[in-house]
Amino acid sequence: MDTCSQTLRSSANIIQGDSVNVLDSVTDGSCKLVLTSPPYNIGKEYERDQRLSLTEYIEWTKPIISKLVDKLSDDGHLCWQTGNFVEKSEVFPLDIWFYQILKEHGLYLRNRIVWHFNFGLHASRRLSGRYETILWFSKSEDYTFNLDAIRIPQIYPGKRHSAKKGERAGKPSGNRNGKNPSDFWTFDPTDAFLTNPIWDFPNVKAAHPEKTHHPCQFPLELAERCILALTNEGDTVLDPFLGSGTTAVAAMQHHRNAIGIDRDARYIELARERLKLLAQNELPRRPLGKPLYIDNQNSRVSKPPSEWLTDPGMDHGKNSIRVSSSYQEKLEFKETEEEKAHR
Numbered sequence: 001m002d003t004c005s006q007t008l009r010s011s012a013n014i015i016q017g018d019s020v021n022v023l024d025s026v027t028d029g030s031c032k033l034v035l036t037s038p039p040y041n042i043g044k045e046y047e048r049d050q051r052l053s054l055t056e057y058i059e060w061t062k063p064i065i066s067k068l069v070d071k072l073s074d075d076g077h078l079c080w081q082t083g084n085f086v087e088k089s090e091v092f093p094l095d096i097w098f099y100q101i102l103k104e105h106g107l108y109l110r111n112r113i114v115w116h117f118n119f120g121l122h123a124s125r126r127l128s129g130r131y132e133t134i135l136w137f138s139k140s141e142d143y144t145f146n147l148d149a150i151r152i153p154q155i156y157p158g159k160r161h162s163a164k165k166g167e168r169a170g171k172p173s174g175n176r177n178g179k180n181p182s183d184f185w186t187f188d189p190t191d192a193f194l195t196n197p198i199w200d201f202p203n204v205k206a207a208h209p210e211k212t213h214h215p216c217q218f219p220l221e222l223a224e225r226c227i228l229a230l231t232n233e234g235d236t237v238l239d240p241f242l243g244s245g246t247t248a249v250a251a252m253q254h255h256r257n258a259i260g261i262d263r264d265a266r267y268i269e270l271a272r273e274r275l276k277l278l279a280q281n282e283l284p285r286r287p288l289g290k291p292l293y294i295d296n297q298n299s300r301v302s303k304p305p306s307e308w309l310t311d312p313g314m315d316h317g318k319n320s321i322r323v324s325s326s327y328q329e330k331l332e333f334k335e336t337e338e339e340k341a342h343r
Contacts, residue, residue, distance in 0.1 A: 010234070012248050012258040012275055016268045019240035022261045023067040031071045031259070032144070032235035035226050035247050037081040038064075054085050058097050064240060065098075069105045071238055072139045077230045078107060081115070081222075083132040089125050095133045107137035110145075111183040115222060134226070149228040151178030181225070223250035231256055245271025249278055 015022050038061060052060060068078060080102065085092040099109065113134040122128050154174045161168040223246050227237055233255040239247035242260035248271055251258040262268050277283040 009255045010252050010257045012252055012260065014242065014245070014248065014258075014260045014268055014271050014275070016263065016265055017261060018263050019261050020064050020067065023064070023071065023240060026071050026238065026259060028070045029073050030236055031238040032073055032076050032231045032256075033227065033237045034068045034072060034076070034078040034240070035081075035223060035237055036079070036239045036241045037243070038241050054087065054092055057085065058101070061098075062101060065101055066105065068238070068240060069102075069107065069139070074140050075143050076139045077110075077143060078102065078137045078139075079134050079226045079230070080137070081132060081134045084129060091126070091129075093133075095135055098135060102135065102137050107139060108141065109135065109137055110143075111136045113183045134222075136226070136230075144230055144232060146229050146232070147180060148177050150181055150225050151175065152181045154179050220246055220250055223247050224254065227251055227254055227256060242271055243267050245274045249274050249283065252278060 015025075072078060080095075080098055082094040082098060085094055095112065099112075103109070111134075113136060114131050115134060116131045118130065120128065120130060157172070157174055157176075159173050161171055161173045163169045227247075227250050231237060231251075234257070236257040236259060237247060237251040238259045238261075240261045242248060242262040244267060245260060248258035248260040252275060260271055262271070274283060
């Protein structure tokens with residue numbers, strides 16, 4: 001665990017109320033970035049008084065989105081982080097609907113970012129969902145993008161251009177400041193868990209140092225990456241569904257001003273408490289850029305249960321894979337010679 005430890009040079013305005021009403025008090029064109037994760041309408045604790053049909057839910061967001069676009073500066077951005085609507089085990093990817101709505105406002109999609117995480121609900125009638133998306137739109141062709149602020153370490157920093165590259169032959173082929181973090185993930189386990197070239201942050205669950213009592217909290221590092229890339233110090237970041245306050249915390253830590261709105265008094269109090277801890281250098285957090293935890297296969301939870309090893313004939317279902325004593329071997333990563341050479 002680490003703590004945030006910077007002197008704050010910015011301000012935060014945390015407001016309780018419904019976004020569609022409160023946004024009228026925010027000056028048009030005053031926000032460089034809208035960064036938010038709206039309720040998914042999937043029955044979370046803070047949604048249960050207004051479970052809507054998919055059509056009703058989409059219609060509910062439209063006036064809010066319209067006002068958010070008005071709040072953006074001409075060189076501003078909107079990052080809309082969302083997941084799936086699920087009804088009777090059918091999955092509806094919400095970013096499909098939101099893309100259409102945001103395009104109707106004349107915004108430009110710069111990236112559809114996939115955020116991959118390893119923990120969540122274990123589905124029984126479909127594959128378990130392990131990613132959500134961030135639709136990054138700019139309001140115009142003229143926009144801020146600070147790539148150097150979010151670069152990640154090169155996998156092979158010693159790699160050089162081949163002899164066919166003319167004047168560049170023999171020179172380092174990468175950027176000394178690191179590589180572009182990309183906008184997608186792959187199935188390759190080495191890429192996904194070891195070299196980490198993707199938006200692969202652990203989601204905020206039980207043992208995460210940033211965990212609060214909010215049931216659907218995204219990690220500080222996700223917010224930081226968006227804020228560092230798309231704004232400059234002194235700019236204003238707006239979150240109309242503030243929740244636990246992560247967007248405001250990330251903005252304040254990096255000397256951006258924050259406006260946060262939430263209708264729930266409990267989460268307003270929580271966000272203010274986190275900002276207070278930030279100002280006191282006492283806010284628990286996962287350090288920015290920290291590699292994901294890679295289990296060394298020696299921990300208790302990484303080892304197959306004894307029942308799986310002693311009963312190779314155990315069958316968990318008609319079409320299940322029978323588990324044998326070779327199970328442990330199948331779990332082990334086998335390093336290639338190339339991987340060993342670059343360790």
